[in-house]
Amino acid sequence: MSGAAKSRLLAQRTRGHGPEEGGLARRFLIGAAVLFLTVFLVLPLVNVFWQALAKGGRAYLAALAEPDTIAAAKLTLLVAAIAVPLNTVFGVAAAWAIAKFQFRGKAFLITLIDLPFAISPVVAGLIYLVLFGMQGYLGPWLDAHGIRIVFNVSGIVLATVFVTFPFVARELIPVMQATGTDQEQAALTLGASGWRTFWQVTLPSVKWGLLYGVILCNARAMGEFGAVSVLSGHIAGETDTLPLRVDKLYHEFNATSAFAVASLLAVIALLTLFVKTYLEWQQQRAFARAEQAGSAPADNELPTRDDWL
């Protein structure tokens, strides 16, 4: 049976029993929700591509081929290529420490990990400026040694690392807590080394959660604006990432180019959503299979809201 037919059948069955709204109220509620989502999600998304292509495909490609835009794309990829692996390693280590061990100050550690979610990106950029800027604490010393962080690529990387580091850890902590330590203890008892246990037991058990966290981390790393904007210095072709490039083109009243660059970022966002939906679907299937086998992990949480924030 096709999925659609199945869900229709399911809907009919649920409609058959239980207190439900009448057809009219139901239609009204669905209509209102769809209208809201269309205005706030569908239209903005379609508008990006529409405006990008408003002056034809050639103008679109020309806008993307500008040297400064290509440089910005390269920088964005570079920043993500540094920040995402760093935060993946950190996320795994932090989640491991939090989920598998008991120690004092654990709650404080979790709060610290959540911090970048809570504070404004602009403030995040500012704290690095205060520390590393020329008027800051380490600025003069760093300058004397020829190291530049502020208004430089390394500052952009640092800011990106800061805003994106909770994603992987946040994603892994509940999964690791749910899997518990039994399997690892078994592996250790059977003589596996700590590393081997980690690679062959711990990591495979959290692979979906890990992938999920990495995807989210990457999306944010490529799209970060506020924190990067404070630290970048906005030198075209050098310290402009793609989102900063969008901003600059917009202020130059070059709408078509701004939307062309924005469309690249929108494609990345759509890919992210696609992979995320696919991973959720995978997890649900794995969960259903485990449930059928009668060994459903008690509360193997499906990702809900903590993933992003």
Next chain:
Amino acid sequence: MGYTLVYLSVIVLLPTAALFLRLLGLSWGEFWQLAASDRALAAYRLTFGASFVAALLNALFGTLVAWVLVRYEFPGKRLFDALVDLPFALPTAVAGLTLSSLFAANGWLGRWLVPLGIQGAYTRLGVVIALTFIGLPFVVRTLQPVLQGFETEVEEAAATLGAGRWRTFLTIIAPTLLPAVLTGFALAFARAIGEYGSVIFIAGNKPFESEIAPLLIVIRLEEFNYAGAIAIAVVLLALSFVLLAVINLLERWASAWQR
């Protein structure tokens, strides 16, 4: 473990401490003057006011969307469900850009709204629109699992006992959902207060009128007025900590409620 701590200290703890250390260089009077100037006060008012309205809109429509997505079947449901996360995945600069063009006088929505006197772009309303977009997923995603786990038997019992649908909703369903809605509201509110990228595209950014607090920090930095920037940042930071604590409390309450 050690790695985690070192990493955290370098990336988070040290810079944050430096910020507060810088603050100690200011006297109370100076701090007050910088953090509570008329322009700053206007910016806080706009930031908090717009964030509150946006979070409220999200609480209302988010509840509606979550309800519809969990309870009903309709064409395109899975697509809409996946799209709810778009504000998280779409870079804020792109969001601001496209929203401002939608609501501008010649945009798809502005074309109809501006003649009616609804100026979405380059006004305070624009700030609310951008913040509503940014916070949209929070209430939906907090509420969905709660609704999925909701026992329809209770509703059936209420219906059997003669309660109308509306009464069942108000007395049975609404109180159960309340903690999750409040959590979602607080999350959306917290996010909205710090938001920068999307808002600066759509707000006119006029001082005293459509200038948000994070933007004022950036302006102070561009003036090389570090002390001024830090003072405003500390006010925002303090508020973030308060909100973080409130969110933690709400979440604990919500999970206790469900048990």
